[in-house]
Amino acid sequence: MSPVLDIAQAGVRFGTGPAAVKDVSLRVAQGEIFGLVGESGSGKSTIANAVMGLLPATARLDGSIRLNGEELVGLSESALRVRRGDEMAMIFQDASASLDPTWSVGDQIAETIRAHRPVSRAEARARAIALMGEVGIADAARRYRDVPHRFSGGMRQRIVIAAALANHPKLLIADEPTTALDVTIQAQILELIDRLRRDHGTTVLLITHDLGVVGQVCDRVGVMYRGELLEVATTEDLFTRPAHPYTRALLAANPAGAVRGSRLPVIPQEWSTESLDAANAARDRRAAHG
């Protein structure tokens, strides 16, 4: 089956600066949760914004990004707008910030529906209430008119997810969806994403720096560093047989696996370009030898 998301040799450059993303290729299959991990500034969010067509005007994007076989790179703003919130949707790190504080939560979900479907206000409202119920908002009809600050952080993220899934997108991009939440709520939100994936067959690109999150829900993982995709592996392989030295360093630095009382290994402050090149060469040699 052809992949839902097919990124080939994508590169992003802001203004005249160095490449923020270089030569990234990855494919995500229907119904798969693909994790993209890396440090801050490694280019994972830039990839997300590139897929959504939400890069700032100063950014230059080349390569190819296909959604269900359809090329997105080079599409006009209006062509992209029609796809955003319909074929592809995105949720952000800080749900409190990604909802307009002066709009009721229900209206923001209904807005998404009405941006893409010729339905009446009443129908959009009814669908929004159903969606709120589906993501676990109790008493949804009564809470439709409440503004975001009346909800807890976890509830707000549920509402953002409801808005993102309003038109049953094929691809959901989740950019650090649980980072701003505490651990128990984190698990609930991940469960919700996983459940919606199973119910609707939604493909998920999950961006995170949290390896615990990766282990919990991802089928496959890509590791990013300094704009490059170093390694793609199944979640199990990544944790048991990391191929790239950087991935090993990243896994070693995970406090969850550390021995109490021992010093936590750190990732060398700045991998030099030469050491990254050497490591990539070693990875490629290993791949060539099978």
Added chain:
Amino acid sequence: MSAAVEIRARRGRRNPALIVGLALLGLLGGIAVFAPYLAPFDPESYDIQQIMGAPSWTHPFGSDVLGRDVMSRIFHGLRVSLLVSLSAVAASLLVAVPLGLLAGYFGSWVDSAISRFLDMILVLPAMLLAITFIAILGPGSAVAALAIAVIYLPILARVMRTSTLVVTRNDYVLGARARGASHLRVIVGHVAPNALGPVIVQASVLSAFAMQLEAGLSFLGLGTQPPTPSLGGMLSDGRDVLTVAPWVEIFPGLAIMAAVLAFTFIGAGLREAFDPAGVSE
């Protein structure tokens, strides 16, 4: 909608400046609107018996050099002055808000083009700009209002641009776009409502200055033309008789002061309510 109204209502409580300002403006506005019914005399009719008559029971604020009732003239003058200053600020807002939104939202060359255009107006001294307009279009209330509107355009547009810049950086703007909202919808639905506070504050403060500007232009004989009464024109009339009939000067002056005070209080009150961070300062 109801949610936003609720927030405003809560902020409105315990805001004495806003309440005093609105009450005073309400009083002055009421006088202006109902001037024909409230004024005891025709503001433009002479009474030779009453030339420079001192305040009395029939003429509480006295009468002027032509024997016209000062109180009646103030009532009608408020009407003209308020109309000119409010329509000037409203017209200015009508252009400034979209310009500020476009510049702040799109940035890059759109911002550069709009900002340079505004700078061009801003470098000209206010009075010079007003007098230029009047020199071209001739004196009158409407021209005075137009001149004031143009003078305020860069000030209001810059405030709007700044608050738009701040609001546009919010994730909910990106969030709305990610849900498929068009630029226009994002600007009108999400950016404008959240960015309007500071410009409303600024507009009410500028309304106070507009009163003074209008009075100043009329004082110079460039604004509202006699015999139509305007507060500035009345000041001009009273100047020559200040020592013998001070009431001709004092009462219009007090009326201007009251109107300026009302707008200033409203501005301070709205700032308290909308813009605690002080973007409009």
